[in-house]
Amino acid sequence: MAAPYDLKDDHVVVIIGSGAGGGTLGNELAQKGIDVVILEAGARHEYEDFINDEWDSFGQLAWVDKRTTSGDWRVAKDFPNLPAWIVKSVGGTTTHWAGASLRLQEHEFRTLSHYGKLEGANLLDWPITLKELEPYYAKAEDKMGVTRTNGIAGLPGNNNFKVLKAGADKLGYKECHTGNMAINSADRDDRMSCQQTGFCFQGCKWGAKWSTLYTEIPKGEATGKLEVRPNAMAQKIEHDKNGKVTGVLYVDKDGKQHVQKARIVAVAGNSIESPRLLLNSASTMFPDGLANSSGQVGRNYMRHTTGSVYGVFEKPVHMYRGTTMAGIIRDEARHDPARGFVGGYEMETLSLGLPFMAAFLDPGGWGRSFTSALDEYANMAGLWIVGEDMPQENNRITLHKEEKDQYGLPIANVNFSDHPNDTAMRNHAYKQGQALYKAVGATRTLPTPPYPSTHNLGTNRMSEKPKDGVVNKFGQSHDIKNLFVSDGSQFTSGGAENPTLTIVSLAIRQAEYIAKEMGAKTI
Numbered sequence: 001m002a003a004p005y006d007l008k009d010d011h012v013v014v015i016i017g018s019g020a021g022g023g024t025l026g027n028e029l030a031q032k033g034i035d036v037v038i039l040e041a042g043a044r045h046e047y048e049d050f051i052n053d054e055w056d057s058f059g060q061l062a063w064v065d066k067r068t069t070s071g072d073w074r075v076a077k078d079f080p081n082l083p084a085w086i087v088k089s090v091g092g093t094t095t096h097w098a099g100a101s102l103r104l105q106e107h108e109f110r111t112l113s114h115y116g117k118l119e120g121a122n123l124l125d126w127p128i129t130l131k132e133l134e135p136y137y138a139k140a141e142d143k144m145g146v147t148r149t150n151g152i153a154g155l156p157g158n159n160n161f162k163v164l165k166a167g168a169d170k171l172g173y174k175e176c177h178t179g180n181m182a183i184n185s186a187d188r189d190d191r192m193s194c195q196q197t198g199f200c201f202q203g204c205k206w207g208a209k210w211s212t213l214y215t216e217i218p219k220g221e222a223t224g225k226l227e228v229r230p231n232a233m234a235q236k237i238e239h240d241k242n243g244k245v246t247g248v249l250y251v252d253k254d255g256k257q258h259v260q261k262a263r264i265v266a267v268a269g270n271s272i273e274s275p276r277l278l279l280n281s282a283s284t285m286f287p288d289g290l291a292n293s294s295g296q297v298g299r300n301y302m303r304h305t306t307g308s309v310y311g312v313f314e315k316p317v318h319m320y321r322g323t324t325m326a327g328i329i330r331d332e333a334r335h336d337p338a339r340g341f342v343g344g345y346e347m348e349t350l351s352l353g354l355p356f357m358a359a360f361l362d363p364g365g366w367g368r369s370f371t372s373a374l375d376e377y378a379n380m381a382g383l384w385i386v387g388e389d390m391p392q393e394n395n396r397i398t399l400h401k402e403e404k405d406q407y408g409l410p411i412a413n414v415n416f417s418d419h420p421n422d423t424a425m426r427n428h429a430y431k432q433g434q435a436l437y438k439a440v441g442a443t444r445t446l447p448t449p450p451y452p453s454t455h456n457l458g459t460n461r462m463s464e465k466p467k468d469g470v471v472n473k474f475g476q477s478h479d480i481k482n483l484f485v486s487d488g489s490q491f492t493s494g495g496a497e498n499p500t501l502t503i504v505s506l507a508i509r510q511a512e513y514i515a516k517e518m519g520a521k522t523i
Contacts, residue, residue, distance in 0.1 A: 005037050005227050010261035012037050013514070014248050015268055016234045016277065019092020020503040021487035022268030023212025024143075026228075027220035028511030034518065035225050037260055038217075039232040039250050041269075042088035047214055050095075050203030054355045057202035061096055063088040067272065068400055071417040074449045082452045083414040084303070086270050090230055091213025093270065093454060094500065095203045098325035099183040099210070100348060101146040102497035103137050106130040107335045108343070108388065111493040114335055115342040120419055121390035122300055126492040127464040127473035136505040144182035144210040144504065145189055153185045154178045155194060158322025160349045163311070163381035167436035168329050175330040179348070182210035182500070183323060189215065198351070200324035232258075235409055237265055237281040237290055237483070245290070245483045251407055264482045264514065264523060266475075271301065271456035271489040275397045276412040278460070291460070291477035291485075294467050298398055300391035300458035301414065302494040305422040307385045308350060308448040309430060311437025312376045319351040319381050327383075332432065333496040341424040344496045345387025347433060352382070373446060381437065385429040388496045390419035391458050455499055460489035474513040475506060482523045486510060 005012050013029055015022045018040040026036045042063075051057045063086045069076035075083055087093045107114040109130050112123040141149040148154050155178045157165065168176035183204075184193045194208040207214050220226035231253035238259065239245045247261040267274045275298035279289035289297050327349030334344050354377060395417065399410035418426075434445040463469025466478035475490045477483040486507055488499050495502075517523045 005035065007258055008261050009035070010246070011035060011263050012260070013264045013266065014039060014260055014262035015266045015486065016248060017092055017268035017270065017487065018090050018212060018217060018228060019087070019268060019270065019487065020094050020212065020500045021507045022266065023091065023094065023216045024504050024507035025266055025268065025486045025511050026226050027216035028508055029514065030220035030223045030225035032511065032515045033225060034515060036220065036227070038226065038228045039234050039248060039260065040090050040228060040230050041233040042090065042230065044090040044228070044230040045203070047203060047205055047207050050205045052197065052199045052202055052205065054202065054353045061087045061089050061203060065405055066403065066411055068403065068411065068413045070413060070415045071395070073416045073418065075452050076416070079452045084272060084456050085452050085454050086272070086456065090217065090228060091211045094211040095213055096201050097454070097500055098200050099181045099323075100325050100328070100498040101141065101144060101180050101182045101501040102346070104130065104495040104497055104502055105333065108493060108495035111343070118342060118390065118421065120392060121421065122393045123391065124461070124463060124468055124492050127462050133505055133509070136509045137501065139508050140501055140504040144501070145184055146501070147179065147181045147183070147185050148177070149180065152188070155181055155183060155185045155323050155326040156196070157327065158196070159317045160319035160322070160351055160381050161327035163313070163317055163440060164327045164329065164349055164383060164436070166440045170439035171432070171436055173329050173331040177328065178326040179328040181323065181326055183326070184208045194323055196322045198320050198322055198324060233407070234269070234277055235280065235407060237277065239283065239285070239290070239480070243285055243480060245480055255407070264484065264518070266484040266486045268486040270487055271459040272397055272412050272414060274485060274487055274489045275459040276399065279399050280409050291470050291479050291483060293479050294469060296461065296468070296470050298459050299393050299396045300461055301395040301397055301416060302389050302391055302457040302491070303416065303453055304455040304494055305345065305385070305387035305389040305425050306450040306453050307426050307430060308382060309385070309433030309437065310380050310382045310446040310448060311442035312373070312444040312446070313379045313381065313442055316378045317381045318378060320353060324351060325349055325384070332429070339428055341421045341428065343388035343421070343425065345385055345425055345429050346496050347383045347385060347429070350382045350384035376444070383433055385426065385433065386455070386496065386498060387425045387429060388494050389422045391461070391493060392419055397459055455488070455494070457488045457491040457494045457499060460485045461492045462490050463492065475510045476513070484510065484514070
């Protein structure tokens with residue numbers, strides 16, 4: 001491992017966040033001989049420290065710093081201080097993700113061209129195409145060991161999948177299998193295969209699921225060119241009189257402030273913390289926050305159109321046994337406005353343990369209908385809907401006017417309301433999900449409202465023109481040459497697919513670009 005870099009060492013690349021974007025970028029740069037410091041707000045828990053218990057694991061890994069919410073989404077009403085379930089720990093949300101690794105489709109990179117101007121939606125084409133990203137998708141799939149790519153077998157189907165598949169067959173769906181998962185179906189990359197424990201969201205105790213915590217980060221550290229600093233919460237990005245960023249002010253676990261100097265800063269703190277940091281870095285030169293000449297920092301927040309459907313059967317299903325999300329139906333992910341909405345959605349197997357089921361199920365609140373649903377838990381099958389929600393200018397992250405965090409900085413407020421397209425899509429998906437379970441004998445179906453979900457996207461989006469977004473096609477801010485965004489906040493649109501594979505692919509491509517520009521001394 002590298003000796004710690006000196007705080008005054010201004011030739012390092014400082015990356016804020018160690019998840020899918022930051023952890024991958026850090027390793028890719030280290031492999032190219034570039035010195036990197038990753039500042040991670042959370043602690044370092046190795047995979048043997050993970051806890052196979054839902055609430056205890058949540059306490060260990062979740063980002064629970066206070067946030068507020070507004071808008072008409074259910075989360076603002078029921079979970080006002082938990083707009084998203086992301087992780088504050090080395091490895092970021094790659095410790096908690098389910099592993100689904102899907103490529104965005106061609107039309108999803110070109111939403112304005114394909115969907116046209118949609119009232120109330122701030123649609124924009126990405127400045128890159130699927131074709132440009134394909135070589136990087138291929139590298140990411142190989143790196144992550146995605147099933148059904150590179151000759152890697154799919155994962156076995158658990159009972160929850162068998163019910164999904166039987167229903168899919170009945171409805172005439174053609175594209176149903178155990179998914180493209182970054183979870184080893186056989187030993188690979190010095191990591192063992194999936195043990196089917198069923199605690200994918202709690203961190204994989206076996207290391208079978210890809211996470212930057214035990215793949216990218218140790219590989220980067222082994223080069224001697226990467227230092228990860230846990231419990232280092234970034235507060236402000238500093239800049240010089242020419243407007244170049246020069247370093248990051250952060251606090252350590254004792255609340256002591258330090259400044260790490262930098263040649264380049266890359267922000268990868270997820271789509272809530274990344275814009276919050278840029279806004280909190282306002283100065284006289286940049287009164288509206290860094291990289292925000294367009295006024296788009298924090299705007300166009302997307303979280304995917306989600307919801308769940310559970311079916312109750314005569315016989316036990318034990319949906320909680322086996323890989324949580326190894327099961328997908330892709331037929332509805334197409335763009336087909338005849339259904340009454342633009343874009344599409346995936347249906348993926350999902351099971352929550354009893355504690356979370358009690359917290360999130362909500363079939364009309366407490367009472368007989370709720371308790372009888374929980375009584376039937378062993379006989380349930382479940383699926384999750386993940387669809388493309390529309391970017392809207394007013395779905396946004398802003399700094400709270402009064403409330404401050406433990407360090408005295410304004411906390412984030414997350415404002416979100418469904419676009420009519422999101423609602424139409426969710427209702428279609430509820431109908432299909434219920435029909436699917438009824439087709440194979442469900443005695444009861446329970447459409448469930450969205451949870452505080454994890455696919456946070458947008459808020460620092462890519463754009464061809466500086467006035468439309470925050471970063472260019474390499475995640476480089478339009479305003480400040482040596483400031484990059486490396487997480488899902490750079491997405492111009494959300495697609496119907498789980499975003500991690502795209503975040504990793506963009507990070508691999510971004511590392512190539514940064515190395516090239518550093519070599520040419522342009523940054």
